[in-house]
Amino acid sequence: xxxxxxxxxxxxxxxxxxxxxxxDYPGGFSCEExxxxxxxxxxxxxxxxxxxxxxxxxxxxxxxxxxxxxxRRILISEVPxxxxxxxxxxxxxxxxxxxxxxxxxxxxxxxxxxxLFEYKAEADGEPTEQDTLEYELKIKCTWNSSAHKDATHPDxxxxxxxxxxxxxxxxxxxxxxxxxxxxxxxxVFEDILIDKxxxxxxxxxxxxxxxxxxxxxxxxxxVATASYRLLPEITLMKDVEGELAERLQGCFSPxxxxxxxxxxxxxxAKVVDARYDSCSRNVYRYDELxxxxxxxxxxxxxxxxxxxxxxxxPDVLFVEALKVLKKKxxxxxxxxxxxxxxx
Amino acid sequence: MRLAELAGDETYGDKSRTFVFxxxxxxLGNALRCIIVRYPEVVFCGYTVPHPAESKMHxxxxxxxxxxxxxxxxxxxxLAKVCDHTTEVFQERMTAFKTANAS
Numbered sequence: 001x002x003x004x005x006x007x008x009x010x011x012x013x014x015x016x017x018x019x020x021x022x023x024d025y026p027g028g029f030s031c032e033e034x035x036x037x038x039x040x041x042x043x044x045x046x047x048x049x050x051x052x053x054x055x056x057x058x059x060x061x062x063x064x065x066x067x068x069x070x071x072r073r074i075l076i077s078e079v080p081x082x083x084x085x086x087x088x089x090x091x092x093x094x095x096x097x098x099x100x101x102x103x104x105x106x107x108x109x110x111x112x113x114x115x116l117f118e119y120k121a122e123a124d125g126e127p128t129e130q131d132t133l134e135y136e137l138k139i140k141c142t143w144n145s146s147a148h149k150d151a152t153h154p155d156x157x158x159x160x161x162x163x164x165x166x167x168x169x170x171x172x173x174x175x176x177x178x179x180x181x182x183x184x185x186x187x188v189f190e191d192i193l194i195d196k197x198x199x200x201x202x203x204x205x206x207x208x209x210x211x212x213x214x215x216x217x218x219x220x221x222x223v224a225t226a227s228y229r230l231l232p233e234i235t236l237m238k239d240v241e242g243e244l245a246e247r248l249q250g251c252f253s254p255x256x257x258x259x260x261x262x263x264x265x266x267x268x269a270k271v272v273d274a275r276y277d278s279c280s281r282n283v284y285r286y287d288e289l290x291x292x293x294x295x296x297x298x299x300x301x302x303x304x305x306x307x308x309x310x311x312x313x314p315d316v317l318f319v320e321a322l323k324v325l326k327k328k329x330x331x332x333x334x335x336x337x338x339x340x341x342x343x
Numbered sequence: 344m345r346l347a348e349l350a351g352d353e354t355y356g357d358k359s360r361t362f363v364f365x366x367x368x369x370x371l372g373n374a375l376r377c378i379i380v381r382y383p384e385v386v387f388c389g390y391t392v393p394h395p396a397e398s399k400m401h402x403x404x405x406x407x408x409x410x411x412x413x414x415x416x417x418x419x420x421x422l423a424k425v426c427d428h429t430t431e432v433f434q435e436r437m438t439a440f441k442t443a444n445a446s
Contacts, residue, residue: 024377024380024381025380026380026385026386026387026388030381031380031381033381034381034382034383035378035381035382035421037421037424037425037428040425040428041428044428044429044432045432046429046432046433046436047436048436048437048439048440051437051440051441051444058433058436063425063429064374064377064378065377066373066374066376066377067374067377067422067425069370069373069374070370070371070373070374071429073369073370074370077370078370315433315437318433319430319433319434322426322429322430322433323426323430325370325371325374325422325426326423326426326427326430328367328370328371329419329420329422329423329426330419330423331345332345332346332364332419333416333419333420333423335344335345335346336346336412336415336416336419339344339346340412
């Protein structure tokens with residue numbers, strides 16, 4: 001392993017990673033080159049890979065792991081979203097306990113855009129139209145009088161025996177009705193099963209949703225998950241042909257290794273796309289193949305993926321996360337400025 | 344105020360300080376450290392969250408010349424610039440991607 005190689009890649013050996021130790025301390029070789037913003041700007045790239053309303057994948061290239069990790073951590077725990085926080089239960093005769101029901105309701109993702117709301121100043125303060133959304137869940141299970149006498153299926157026997165998120169009705173506070181429509185603030189999915197009931201069971205509940213962050217409770221996290229992994233790199237050190245080539249192909253994820261004709265009717269292995277390899281070290285199980293492959297991961301190439309819960313599209317969430325990190329910096333810069341002015 | 348200094352370094356001048364960040368953790372600590380540690384005049388830079396139940400982050404800077412506060416300020420400014428640049432590049436690539444896939 002050359003020095004250049006160990007600077008830019010993690011080498012995956014049969015047992016463990018060859019160069020996993022940190023080198024970013026004063027005097028360590030990742031610190032030889034001083035930090036410069038213009039050099040960062042030159043090196044930094046983003047490549048979009050996949051995008052839809054709820055999910056996206058992109059590559060962050062030329063950035064330090066600590067900063068990529070800060071983006072990920074902020075997405076999960078510091079970008080705000082709206083979630084049900086207070087549940088006023090007037091009647092619950094169903095089998096599910098009040099506190100369990102309240103917890104289930106809290107976890108339902110809401111469509112409301114958190115950027116249009118304020119944080120609640122006091123947890124127990126009066127709800128206002130700027131900081132709270134109110135909903136109602138009022139439903140009663142009854143016998144289906146028109147059911148066939150031989151019917152056995154609950155769907156035929158009862159009415160309203162399944163309570164879904166679509167049964168949650170929005171109640172505008174103050175002038176909210178002029179600003180929002182019911183389908184802009186309601187649950188993201190209408191088919192989330194909340195409760196199962198039988199004739200005579202009844203729910204009469206008021207729900208209050210507020211703005212919060214994932215640090216406080218996971219229900220406020222705007223992402224189902226945000227994660228990154230390093231770009232895998234697989235290099236064949238020598239020609240692998242025939243049966244061995246097929247075995248080599250089987251050692252990696254589908255699509256990573258292709259077999260091509262070597263000109264004399266034998267198959268030869270070729271690396272096509274290492275991107276989606278799982279980096280399992282299966283290949284090291286075969287003594288015949290061990291020395292023909294080198295596995296590595298590129299240190300500064302992050303395959304970043306964001307799955308939104310549905311309130312905001314994933315690209316908006318990423319920009320919000322960047323804003324949060326910048327806000328942290330500017331807050332402390334302002335404090336430093338004030339402290340200097342006092343002295 | 345969410346930023347304070349830990350006592351004990353005053354007698355040795357301005358070159359080394361431990362800053363206490365209230366309500367911050369590994370997110371800011373590690374990101375800031377990875378930038379500040381690469382300044383040539385910094386001889387030590389590290390952070391710790393002393394106790395998981397207290398939301399505090401201790402951030403230490405030792406230099407061979409400039410004041411530790413100035414280095415911290417520069418670090419925060421550089422991290423803010425990284426955010427700005429990332430936002431800019433991300434939005435540019437996103438618009439390009441959306442227009443390319445719309446047609």
